[in-house]
Amino acid sequence: MLSAADNVRLTQTGPGTPMGRTFRKYWMPALLSRELPNPDCPPVRLKLLGEDFVAFRDTLGKVGIVEPRCPHRGANLFFGRNEACGLRCIYHGWKFDRHGNCVDIPNATPEVAARLMPRASIEALTVEECGDIVWAHFGDSPPPLPDFEYLSVPPEQRFVSKKLQQCNWAQAVEGGLDTAHFSYLHAGIYKGEKASLLDAGKRPTAKGENEPPNQARLRWLIEDGAPRFTVLDHDAGLLLCAARTADFEQTYWRMTQYLLPNHSLTPGNFPEDTSLMNTWVPYDDESCWIFCYAWHPDREISDLARERYLKGNGLFAEVDDKFIPVRRRENDYLVDRDMQQSVNYTGIGNISEQDQAVADSQGVIADRTQELLVQTDLGITRFRATILNACEAVECGNQPKGASNPAAYRVRSGDYVSQPTESLADVVTERFGDRCGQNIVYP
Ligand code: FES
Ligand SMILES: [Fe+2]
Incomplete structure (x- = not known):
């Protein structure tokens, strides 16, 4: 929950506003x-x-x-x-x-x-x-660009696009950091019950030894809708770690990067998978462009994958030639109530549009003075504190965190399955080779 004054401070990025001055440092x-x-x-x-x-x-x-x-x-x-x-x-x-x-x-x-x-x-x-x-x-002699991994790979190894989000930037970022919502918003439905995304409208695949690992992960997302969050601070933002119960007393970790002021690297990838990232750029205070990036450090993004992204897949929305999503506020995201009963939890096609619909539904600018937060919202409260601190630094005449530290953006996000005895510190170090997923050495 935020005070009304802090909500204004968080959400307004026009010229002369405190957050606007902060954004203009990056x-x-x-x-x-x-x-x-x-x-x-x-x-x-x-x-x-x-x-x-x-x-x-x-x-x-x-x-x-x-x-x-x-x-x-x-x-x-x-x-x-x-x-x-x-x-x-x-x-x-x-x-x-x-x-x-x-x-x-x-x-x-x-x-x-x-x-x-x-x-x-x-x-x-x-x-x-x-x-x-x-x-x-907006500055005359800015520092070098942040050292994102997707900028370091050859063009064949990345795909970028954008889509319009019809609400304030901050609640859209919060949607990207709130990875607990996957257990509901992105669930499938089978016989009236929540089911894995892959099982949408179909008989769930059997658990057990022959279950492919990616199916097991999606099942854990549905089975444990109350992940436990731990948030680690670093010098470009935060690493948000969400722990869910997996099989055999193991823990399934999904680790998201928040990078100041408006970037996030999504969880949902193991080292062999494609990495994904978003940047939410305020168009004005009532809408933002979401830039979407997919890349792999050492292999090409296939033509098939590119075609899928162009048609709308995962965090890429189906957009028109002006990058406006086909499913949008004006048409209620083409919600299909029959589909909601029998195929997926929302009745809205595609993950990107599900995220987009729910963020817009919080209002053009979400009212954070009237919330009832729980432990799974820890990442959200830490995001707010982090960006409001950056804003305060700018007010005091200092550089905000990360703005002149491009190397701090050499980060990765991702998933991990840990044994019952492993500490979070061991999990993060094992997965990324660093205690916060920073200092990544690019190939
Ligand atoms: S040249 Fe006259 S208005 Fe631009
Ligand atoms: Fe989502």
Whole structure:
């Protein structure tokens, strides 16, 4: 539970707000590289943390993200002509490069133009393109990008996309960190009872020696709906460890990374599996873009997997050509009440859309003053405390945690099955080679 004041502080990221100032200390994914496919291609409208921008790829292939208002008389540069390393306003031809410098004022004498030009520059974000993503920073000389593993692998070994979430960023992040919900929200149904996701609408597969390991894990998720959480602090965020009862007195651990300010590496993977990560980027305070990444440190993402992700699978939603989910607030996520009785717990297809629906259903901005929290919400309360502390650091004139420490983002998340005698410290060290899943040496 939060006070009303802290809820406002947590959720508002516009210019001048405490959380807005905090977010502006970190690199943000701004758009997918493929949204600007070629040099001099059409510019793209962009909203980031409540501020409007226009993004364009110039003749040299470099991306600029600039304020959309032309300083002459305010025409919108989204309609600008992308030509010869700059965006030219269509009204009277003033031209701006990707750094926001005004480079041509054709409707004035050369003397007047030369005098006006220095005053006519527009705001431009610092931009880096990496990992098929265009990253933006509001500072002039930011530190290097966070050292995420998916940025370190060759393009064949990763897949990235994005989807719109129609609620405030913070409750959407909380959905990613609240891994207890898998036992309900993502459950299947068989004969009116909760069943493993794989058994949705079908007769559950028999337990026992021939049960494939991935089926057993999904069964444990359903059998134990009250995982015990332990949260470990590290210098880019938190490692959230959820313990469920498995077979033969073993424990099934699902370990999630929260990385400041708005990233999470999902649990649900063993070392042989594909890794998954999300970044929740506020569009404004009432919606956010969720950037989704899948990668494997040493093998390619197959064409089949890419095709599945494009159609909506796991944390990738089925989206239209503007990355708007097909199942969304306006159509009640195409909930199917018959399916809810006989196939899955929600009646909503696909994990991503189930997460999306339930986060939106908490309200456009969730009211955290009226909650009744339990032990499985420990990760949520620690997330709030961590980001509000970062906010306080910024208020005091300091750098927030992680913002100038790219190496702290060399982390992994994942699953593990431990024996009854193993401590959490041993589990984490055994799984990741580090006490918090950091300091990962990339192949
Ligand atoms: S308003 Fe842009 S050039 Fe006049
Ligand atoms: Fe989920």
